[in-house]
Amino acid sequence: MSPFEPADSALLFAAIDHCVLVHDAQTKNILWANPAACTALGFTLDELIPLKAPDMSSGARPYRREIGLAWLQRAVDEGVSTVEWCYRSKDGHDIWSEARAVRVDLARGPVVMVQFRDIAEEKATRRDLSRTEGRLQAFLRNLDEGIVVLDDGGRVLFASESAGNLLGxxxxxxxxxxxxxFLAPDSAAVLQELLATSGRGGQPTDARYRLSVSGAQDTLDRWFAVRCQYIDIQHDLRGLLLLFHDITATVRAEEEHRRDAQYLNHLARYNAMGDMAMAIAHEVSQPISAAHNFVAGVRSRLDRDGSAGPQLNWGLDAATRQLDRAAQILQSLRAYVVRLEQSQQRVDLNDIIADCAYFIDVRARQHAVSLRWERTDDPLPVHCEKVLIGQVVMNLAFNAIEEMSRWRAEERSVEIRTGRHGDFAEVCVVDTGKGLSDLHVDRIFDGAFSSKGNGHGIGLALSHRIITRHGGEIEAADNTRRGATFRLRLPLADTDQQ
Incomplete structure (x- = not known):
């Protein structure tokens, strides 16, 4: 026994939110419409019954009467047929709808029941989603950054096209x-630690991974900077999100910087030892010469008195030979130290400054000193050994930074600028420290001066030696208000030479 009376079924049917039209299966005329359809179309049931397709459909070609009749006939023949249809209300408003026609065999004969609902907002949403998806796909394809999501075991749940491109x-x-x-063993260990420690609500973590290229040389390995964070997107995508981009060039540049720094340190020690050896050779050669003269004087006096015996003569000869040997050693040492290998090349002084900027920036950050760079746009071609000139620039900059580190944080500033000065390319390092007024300015570059309690001043002496060997000049002067300016100048190369 049915729990509903026939009248109850009619009330339930009328309460459906979906619009319902009932057509005769043969003539396709409207037989009935539920209240929702009447409301949506703006017609009463009596007004709807005599209407034909052109009276209640869009005038656009896809919604012509013959197309609508064919759609209803498919439902008669096949039992069901679904289309997107554009109805038109009594006031001329288009109603975009998804319409489903179903054949129903009633006692009176077959009819076609059409159910439709307004999908205008859904269509607009789908268009927006499609447009957004297209844009996102285009962005993801052209991103320099790869995106992957890993499960707890480190397996890939999602990978963007850019991730595939980066990983090959x-x-x-x-x-x-x-x-x-895909990673080198050391990087794989870092990843496993991240997987073990990353959890919900954790802060993003930065790391570096090295891609292990099978069968390739180490020089072809690639490095990635990676940002990691746990994500849970509506329980649909849950895991460790990795955003990574290729930093191989940066890592290799850092390695080159480290090698250059080691080379510069080696050169600095080598040249410092050379300066000290020159000083020692100069000082020792005088007492050797004096000793040689004393031996010659003693021999002359003994010969005059006739008191020199064989053993005494042998001792004096041996002493003379040893003094000659010591003089020869010092002469060889001096010749070796003075000799400078000719490894000069044509280079823009601005490029040398750019190479040094990394190290200077690091030192400035360590001492919380702000840097101001003013580099000329004009080319500054010079012939020099660029590593040595870079050493001089860094020495001057480091001295200025160390001086400013003693001042209050808001006063810590160093300016480095380049430019032309006549036929010279010039670099100026300017600080706002205590200046040079109470110092022996004329001895700053001779190796005897140092304002540091534990220093020996060899840095400025070495800088002076390098610049003068390149035919340039280096000087220091007080600023008008406060601080000091150190300038180095190198002769500009002939611009006609290539």
Missing amino acids: REPAALSAADFAA
């Missing part, structure tokens, strides 16, 4: 792959 694999090939297998 198709995104589909990354799916379910063990991400650690």
